Amino acid sequence: MKLPALTLLLLVVAAGPAAAAPEDLANEVSAEVMSPYCDGVTLHDCPSRAALELRDRIEGWARDGWSKSQIMAELEREFGPGIHATPQDKEGVAAWVLPAAALLVGVAVAAALAMRWTRRRGAEQPEPVDPSDHARVERELAALREETP
């Protein structure tokens, strides 16, 4: 299994990201900022004429060679920090940290429970099973699994 995994990794790394066309960069930016004209909707998804004009302006900046961060900075200067569709700065840290923390805690608790429960179970078994018996049981279980849909 190691060789295919390595091959895959090499292929994926070699593929690398493609350079974005101005239209694609404009679409990418407009999907990452909220619309100043439609409440709770990204600029990309906002159907208003004003949003259409702002998307055109962003595309114009992209054609002029502006980078994504330059466009984002210009939008923030014009519309304020609330334009970002993802929480930013210190007020936004908790938005990112808590889901990650919840995942870590969840995985840690589940792992600890599984280990504890299986250890207890192990302690309840006083004698080790004979390897030949174990092999026979494994064989029979495998056969049983085969026959049980």
Add this chain to the structure above:
Amino acid sequence: MDIVAALGRPAVVVATGFAALTAALFAFGTARARYDLLVAGRRASIATAGFVAVAAVALSAALFAHDFSYEYVANYSSRSLTGPYTFSALWGGMEGSLLFWTLLLAVFAAASLRSATTKGMSPRLVGAAGAVLAGLTLFFLVLLVIPADPFVRLSPAPADGSGLNPLLQSPGMLIHPPLLYTGFVGFSIPFAFAVGALVMKRLEDVWFTSTRRWTLLAWSALSIGIVLGGAWAYTELGWGGYWAWDPVENASFLPWLTATAYLHSVVIQEKRRMFKIWNISLILITYMLAVFGTFLTRSGILSSIHTFTEGPIGKWFLPFLAAMLLGGVALVMWRLDSLKSENRFDAVISRETAFLANNVLFVVAAFTVLWGTIYPIVAEALWGTRLSVGPPFFNRVFVPIALALLLLAGVGPLISWRSMRARALGRVSTGPALVAVVLVVVLAIAGIRSWGALIAFGLCAFTAASIVTEFVRGGRVYRKREKVSWIPAVGRTLVRNRRRYGGYVVHLGIVLIVLGVAGGAFRTERDAHLSQGESFRVGDYRLVYEDLNESRNDEKQIAITSIGVFRDGERVTTMRPQRNLHFAQEQWQSEIAIRTTPIEDLYVVTTTIDPDGAASIRAFVNPLTWWIWAGAFVMAAGMAIILTGRVAAPVLERKKARVGEAIPVSR
């Protein structure tokens, strides 16, 4: 005589009285073991449902009669509204949707109490659940009597109504809200029986085995409702997507996530007598999230494109939610000793551990979506700053969890119950893993450059191969045992263990949906402002703005743009997106044109039309979107297979009932 006035509000008031009576009869009957009161309570619950139905019929009659002396009718319908959409106005506004919710709740309550009784469940457990259901119904009826009365009169009555929001006048909207409500309200049944089981200390399996079909029905309705909502957004809103992590969408997704966790973990309780606290907590949380979602979307606390139904009911929901949350926590703490697991894990590598991991991921996913949804309010409360939490946040935090869940859906069926050796797991996983690796390598060589898409496609292949392996294993047994060919053998595998294999079919549907979603990584879109005869390119297509046809009827002014679609110089088709002005609402709306194939959708929307006929056209090429809807059909088929299976009756409870505890079904 004004029949609606005579029947509408009076029926709501009488139903409120009956709900209060039902709750009292069930509560006293359960506390004092008075079975005559329990029988009366069940009859009162039927009467409640009957009167709520009368109120719903009255409001529907007012809608169909265009009786604009009712504020609700004037606000959500108009003379030009056609038949089915006139009916859908019943749930098009806040008051009507609450009436519809209450109708479903009252009917489900009466039906579930009857079916629980006929299944021989302990009468006092049924009584306790009945009291909870009546209490929930009473809450919603009080809303209809005081802050959200759908029968408020207007004087003088306007000549015509404002009409239903044009975006809601779509076939999907005839089915999508009722399915979501069926899902939300359906979870009240397992919730009520779980609370009843906690109160009565009847924490054997009966509360969930008896309500399993309700849980499955609610989950299935919610699943299909969510997908239909996505289909509606895709075909009506004109931004080329189907899911925007809007608070309304999140509100339906939250209970779906916890309910899905519950449907998996309850299997562990059935098979191993484990996870009892977890399961009962999950079902309590699921219903609370369903109500919380209603609070979020109806209170106006969050703003979204859906908040056309903002209203004054938030302050009623908050104490109701707080009471459910505190009551639920108190009940679980009270019965903690009776909820201990009767078994332990045998090994770390086992089906049980896979289910545990699945549950952790589902609950973390639910927390993540909830946190992102309420974070703007939290940030505003803490720092006074109104932050935005949009789709990029949700995509970044949710997608990795979803991919891990997809991996588990592939690994789960391959792992044995109780214990499995790592080597054995490696052996059974080799086939599906090879399929996945080969696919990913081929795609990478073919030029796919998106990491996320490659991982998603690989996991789809792995999980699909794992499911196919399971069907092949099952089919092989029937082929050998019953000497039949492959197709009937696989058919028998499916039919004779509907719950397990129906579940695999649902997983296969999820795989197809993920495939369609992953295709979004290759979406291409272009905007253009064109005069007639001009063209622009999107993906491999050249779109030519060929013609504009304008007309009008009583309802709207219609502008149809004809867009010629060419590929390699050949005309592929002509698409006709529209831009319409609805007079009643003074609202412009785009009708989207979609050319759909399993490979890609060409999606064209006319966003503006100038007086000189020049038009702004937006076009998207959405690869693989078709598979999302195909996956939903496969999921629905899986759900139908599971729902048509036999549900094991609670044997212990049936025996107890036989010795003299049962309530007669009718007397």
